[in-house]
Amino acid sequence: MTTLRTPCGAPRPVDVGKTMTVYGWVNRWRDQGGLIFLDLRDHSGILQIVLNPQTSPAAHAAAHGVRNEWVLRVDGELRMRDAEHVNTNLETGEVELHAGVCEVLAVAKTPPFAVNEDAEVEEQLRLRYRYLDLRRPRLQRNLRARARFIAVIRTAMVEQGFIEVETPMMIRATPEGARDYLVPSRVFPGSFYALPQSPQLYKQLSMVAGVDRYFQIARCMRDEDQRADRQPEFTQLDLEMSFVDEDDVFAAVEHAISSAWNACEFRGSPVTTPFPRIPWPEAMERYGVDKPDTRFGMHLCDLTDVARTSGFRVFADAVASGGVVKAIRVEGGDDLTWSEIEGRLLDIARAVKAKGLAYLWKRADGWQSGIAKFFTADELEAIGAATGAQVGDCVLMVADRSGIAAAALGALRNHLGRERKLYGSERVDMLWITNFPMFERSEETGEITPAHHPFTMVNPDDLDKLESDPLSVRSRAYDLVVNGHEVASGSIRITDPDVQRRVFAAIGIDREQARRKFGFLLEAFEYGAPPHGGCAPGIDRLVMEGLGEENIRDVIAFPKNQQAQEVMTDAPAPVDESQLRELGLALLPRAREPQ
RNA sequence: GGCCCCGUGGUGUAGCCUGGCCUAACACGCCACCCUGUCAAGGUGGAGAUCGUCGGUUCGAAUCCGAUCGGGGUCGCCA
Numbered sequence A: 001m002t003t004l005r006t007p008c009g010a011p012r013p014v015d016v017g018k019t020m021t022v023y024g025w026v027n028r029w030r031d032q033g034g035l036i037f038l039d040l041r042d043h044s045g046i047l048q049i050v051l052n053p054q055t056s057p058a059a060h061a062a063a064h065g066v067r068n069e070w071v072l073r074v075d076g077e078l079r080m081r082d083a084e085h086v087n088t089n090l091e092t093g094e095v096e097l098h099a100g101v102c103e104v105l106a107v108a109k110t111p112p113f114a115v116n117e118d119a120e121v122e123e124q125l126r127l128r129y130r131y132l133d134l135r136r137p138r139l140q141r142n143l144r145a146r147a148r149f150i151a152v153i154r155t156a157m158v159e160q161g162f163i164e165v166e167t168p169m170m171i172r173a174t175p176e177g178a179r180d181y182l183v184p185s186r187v188f189p190g191s192f193y194a195l196p197q198s199p200q201l202y203k204q205l206s207m208v209a210g211v212d213r214y215f216q217i218a219r220c221m222r223d224e225d226q227r228a229d230r231q232p233e234f235t236q237l238d239l240e241m242s243f244v245d246e247d248d249v250f251a252a253v254e255h256a257i258s259s260a261w262n263a264c265e266f267r268g269s270p271v272t273t274p275f276p277r278i279p280w281p282e283a284m285e286r287y288g289v290d291k292p293d294t295r296f297g298m299h300l301c302d303l304t305d306v307a308r309t310s311g312f313r314v315f316a317d318a319v320a321s322g323g324v325v326k327a328i329r330v331e332g333g334d335d336l337t338w339s340e341i342e343g344r345l346l347d348i349a350r351a352v353k354a355k356g357l358a359y360l361w362k363r364a365d366g367w368q369s370g371i372a373k374f375f376t377a378d379e380l381e382a383i384g385a386a387t388g389a390q391v392g393d394c395v396l397m398v399a400d401r402s403g404i405a406a407a408a409l410g411a412l413r414n415h416l417g418r419e420r421k422l423y424g425s426e427r428v429d430m431l432w433i434t435n436f437p438m439f440e441r442s443e444e445t446g447e448i449t450p451a452h453h454p455f456t457m458v459n460p461d462d463l464d465k466l467e468s469d470p471l472s473v474r475s476r477a478y479d480l481v482v483n484g485h486e487v488a489s490g491s492i493r494i495t496d497p498d499v500q501r502r503v504f505a506a507i508g509i510d511r512e513q514a515r516r517k518f519g520f521l522l523e524a525f526e527y528g529a530p531p532h533g534g535c536a537p538g539i540d541r542l543v544m545e546g547l548g549e550e551n552i553r554d555v556i557a558f559p560k561n562q563q564a565q566e567v568m569t570d571a572p573a574p575v576d577e578s579q580l581r582e583l584g585l586a587l588l589p590r591a592r593e594p595q
Numbered sequence B: 001g002g003c004c005c006c007g008u009g010g011u012g013u014a015g016c017c018u019g020g021c022c023u024a025a026c027a028c029g030c031c032a033c034c035c036u037g038u039c040a041a042g043g044u045g046g047a048g049a050u051c052g053u054c055g056g057u058u059c060g061a062a063u064c065c066g067a068u069c070g071g072g073g074u075c076g077c078c079a
Helices: A057-063 A123-128 A130-135 A137-159 A200-208 A246-263 A280-287 A304-308 A313-320 A338-351 A377-387 A402-419 A460-465 A497-506 A511-527 A539-547 A577-582
Strands: A019-031 A036-042 A045-051 A071-080 A095-106 A182-184 A192-194 A213-221 A233-242 A277-279 A324-330 A358-363 A366-368 A394-400 A430-434 A439-441 A448-450 A477-482 A485-492 A532-535
Touching (some): A036 A057, A045 A057, A057 A071, A057 A095, A123 A130, A130 A137, A137 A233, A137 A246, A200 A213, A200 A511, A200 A532, A246 A485, A246 A532, A280 A402, A280 A430, A304 A313, A338 A394, A358 A377, A485 A539
Parallel strands (some): A277 A430
Antiparallel strands (some): A019 A036, A071 A095, A213 A233, A439 A448
8 A cells, every 4th residue: 555655645747657656635626517626635745636426437436525634545647737727835736636447545524623623622622632733744843853852862862872760650759849640559459559750769860880871762741730831741952971061961952952943944044052151149130030942132120229218118127128129111101001011911920929029110200000109319319320221111019038039920931021022933042040059948838848859969168068058059940941941950969878878867867768769869879879960851841842832732642631631532431440450559539529 | 829911602702891782793614515727726505512610699690709620920949
């Protein structure tokens, strides 16, 4: 069958006169009573088939009654179209296949939505009939782009001396991090495997094993709530390297990603290396977030000094209680209305716990807004100078704890940048964020937790502060950011068992707990561990960014919905009582109730 | 768990704010017939939605109110 097959998108004028066989789906049909025209589609493109009742009555008869999405085999002779009948919208538009034989291989019901175009359809329906959605042009493109992206990455990794190592999918549950998906053991009732949140520990152990350069296109599973860029299972280019520092990891990742990005002609390509690096403190200072979108300016400014002594109580009090006042200047923000600011923009600020949002318009006749009267002329002057505001601009200000003020303005900045179209859709900014802090304090519990993970190497200059002032300790962790989205994170790892124990101690894991949870790793490090580090770029997010897709589900063949259900097969689903019994499991009464 | 948005023939929308003219409109699709150069084919005719569900207000509800279900976005969460 395949040896004689010609892809629908292949025929060209040079093939005219050839006899060929094409297979595909009916994209459109035009039955003129006499002549019938069929547009036949496969993965490669679309070819017009002509059925003539005079010259091929049997084929014509077979094609009569054919409908969209029917599957056909057509034998025929390729002919040139007359000049006036050329269709410039088709790659094959200069030729057409005159059918000698037309065989219906499969009929199709009228699909629940149009397969031959990319019209918007409710996502629930698309997911339920995913095989039809995938047949449509956009997801076909995405599927193929993703495959190519991965193929080029794999080649680039191998060329750089990495070897692909497969790590287990059923592993020991780790207490830290995201919620695990669990797999019950039949042999050991009451014991469970976990699906990997990442192959982190195995790839580090592979370094101890002398692999030197490990990589894997690895599936990772995390049982957390979904987002537009998060799926319960996702794919990472997981990599780890021995005897390296940050520069080596960056170079390897940059080569792999830029090669694949450019080969796929993703937006903004060709991207060039090296990617810029921004230290974490600078990102927070200038952008308010640890994943800055650098495609536009609107940097955060600090007004704390002006606010401290101002007559505006909200500001002065905030500073007096240890807070800060930060601002962004919205160029041409004169068109922002009071109700927009108090509505949508305030909602954005409040979403990250900011208490309020202050604003001043700079107009030709001076500063305007309800709060302008609380400031002296000098103070307004100072605000203008600090923000660089010009006539026609608007200044948005948040007074709060440092982290909240930065987060609120960072969120507003992202929102305004997108809404006011401050960058072109083809622009791509890839950059590294470096110098992350080693720890952060949990908002809820007040406990100190690792900012990245507990195997991240401490910046050697800060080693002596590990016990005395852990929150000031910097790590050797880094993130890769594309257009304001985190697409990778990694670090140089701890390989000194003593440092590892001190880090565990800082986050409240004592020797005994460490031995119990990560004893195998600590033990491994006692047998000659090479210094190593790595990174794990998210394939789904990179492809998403490259294609300009706004949802991760559109770059995954069979994704899950926000409730982590796969609606086509209806997973998850209850299992037989006998299966549970075999695993030594019983459901709590609450779980038995109909959902 | 919080907040926001959406739910009207097969698909996508309009109508909803300001209840009655809605016996629910439009486009695409679907069905039948006509048509020998169409390609977003064209022409003629036709079928198809009690407006997510339940309850309330009203003489009267797609429209107002409440609850609930489903979907999406987001905060929390994601070492």
